[in-house]
Amino acid sequence: MASKCTKTKCVKSGKDNLQCIQCYQCENKFHIKYVGLRDEAFEVTRGFDSFKWFCDICLKKLCNVKTLSKIMLNSNSAKLDSLDRPDSKLSAEISTFKSDLKSSFATVGQEVKKNIECVNLEVKTVKKKLTESIDIKDRERNIIIFHLQEGEDDKIRVKNILLKLSDDIKDSHIKYVTRLGKKNESSTRPILIVLDSLMSKETVMKNAHKLKLMSVELSKVWISNDLTPEQRS
Structure with missing residues (x-):
């Protein structure tokens, strides 16, 4: 029986599954034609063991993590500022907490940036390989x-x-x-x-x-x- 497809997801079934690509994040499968992936591009991606493909929804989530982190940091900083009192001990504790919080978010931000850079590098590598394959085919x-x-x-x-x-x-x-x-x-x-x-x-x-x-x-x-x-x- 042929694969049954919704507007977004492909159900694994028989040989048709070979023409599907799986999102690394949500693990849903998509028909390559639905996501606009040409047969030549699909064949190239299968040659990369470390290749990770993300669907539009997951890619947007990944790109928005850094922005979300900044929003959360600003929100928490505002709440902490409202707790400031003349009492020096409380102010010191709050200051220490804010410093630790900023350090934690900085670490998260660096990790997200690193992951995005890795994804971008792999995309550029695949794009270059695909362009070369199409050029060879045309000639x-x-x-x-x-x-x-x-x-x-x-x-x-x-x-x-x-x-x-x-x-x-x-x-x-x-x-x-x-x-x-x-x-x-x-x-x-x-x-x-x-x-x-x-x-x-x-x-x-x-x-x-x-x-x-x-x-x-x-x-x-x-x-x-x-x-x-x-x-x-």
Whole structure:
């Protein structure tokens, strides 16, 4: 039976539970689609053993603890001030109590701040990893051609080269061709080619070594995957 969902919580049931994410605080489970979590993001979070996800309600509670602590401190301080009397012993006891109370709240505040910083750090780490994964996914059908002499007919020349590499490559497989960067007389800009599928890209890469056999001009030309800055570093 499929999982039964309310507007906020998911009931654990069968394989559908694999598409749920559990709040670390309240331990309720939520459908990833309900909380706006993409499949790629969900897969990334499963790779982090220390990853802790909080639902909106619990996250708001966590962020409001520091504010609540300050409100409580101000309220208690006001009540203690109203108890001040000329009697020096009572004043000393109240002063000591206030000092201890402030110290306790300071400790709580520091712990809350530390926890929030840890959560923020993990969120940034997951966000960076997710961005990188999406970037890699977006580039998986792309190839880059280097050292092909620039000309007005770049697109036609690129298509002719790819069509000659393999009979399995058709004109319709080549979706987009463009030079990268600003034109510079001292260097040749690489060419970005977007293909229609990963299969077409793999066919091109498998036959890329044939470039050197086509002509002297193409002997120095080479084809590469479209890597992200993170992959190139």
